[in-house]
Amino acid sequence: MTGALVQAALAVRENAFAPYSKFKVGAAIEDAAGRIHTGCNVENATYGLTICAERVAVFKAVSEGVRQFLRIAIAADSDTLTPPCGACRQILWEFCGDIELILVNPRGMTETYRLKDLFPKPFDVSFL
Numbered sequence: 001m002t003g004a005l006v007q008a009a010l011a012v013r014e015n016a017f018a019p020y021s022k023f024k025v026g027a028a029i030e031d032a033a034g035r036i037h038t039g040c041n042v043e044n045a046t047y048g049l050t051i052c053a054e055r056v057a058v059f060k061a062v063s064e065g066v067r068q069f070l071r072i073a074i075a076a077d078s079d080t081l082t083p084p085c086g087a088c089r090q091i092l093w094e095f096c097g098d099i100e101l102i103l104v105n106p107r108g109m110t111e112t113y114r115l116k117d118l119f120p121k122p123f124d125v126s127f128l
């Protein structure tokens, strides 16, 4: 499924609404049933209301009732492959735990990480 997930992330990146940064990002997350949920970044003229591709994909899936995830592919057009921002790492941890992340670009470069390696000491419900 990794190939389909990567292709979905690259394809949805084309839908990014990024007139301010011009930095288009796509994300595709696979749930435990093998379904793929996609998201792109959606910017706003206030800048601060911008939402990243990863959170769009996760929130779309959560709002459809999905609670278990296997892996996420994140696509941007950069040679140093783009990792999720801090806010997205926190949201991914909340819903996905130590998920596999596949970073990709349109030229076929890929790198794979576990969230725990990018986000080693997360705050979560265990502290409450």
Ligand code: THU
Pocket: 018, 021, 023, 024, 025, 040, 041, 042, 043, 050, 051, 052, 053, 054, 082, 083, 084, 085, 088
């Ligand atoms: N962005 C994402 O969508 N995901 C990331 O992992 C990093 C940043 C977006 C937010 C903003 O629209 C643009 O990229 C530049 O920061």
